Amino acid sequence: MVDHVHSVRILMVNAYCESCHETISYWPEFVLPYQREPHETHEQVAVERLQGYSVRGSAAQIGYDPRTLSRWLRRIFDQARILLDRAVSRILSLIGTMELPIPSITP
16 A cells, blocks of 8 residues: 655756746656656555545545545546547457357257
8 A cells, every 4th residue: 555644755856948948847757747646646546446445535545635536536537448448449450350159049
C-alpha cells in the first residue's frame, strides 16, 4: 500500500527559456504531469473501486476530497474504455474472418 500520509519532499526543477519565454518543469518519472501524487495513488484508488470500496472510504484513507477521486476515476475509466475499444478492434482486424470451433448444441 502506498503511504499517503507520510510524504517526502522532492525537488522539482523549473527552467525558463529566454528565447520562447516559457517556463519548463522537469517532473520525476513517477508523477503524472500537473499532478501532485504518484501514478500508484491513482492506480490504488481505481483498484479499490473495482474491488467494491467506496469512493468516500478511499478518500478518507488518503486524505483527499471524494470529488477529486471521482474525477480521477472518471478519467481513468474513460481512458480504459477507449483503449479497450482500440485493442478489441485491432485484435479483430488481425484475426480477420477466422471460423471459430463452436460445437452444435442440437440434441
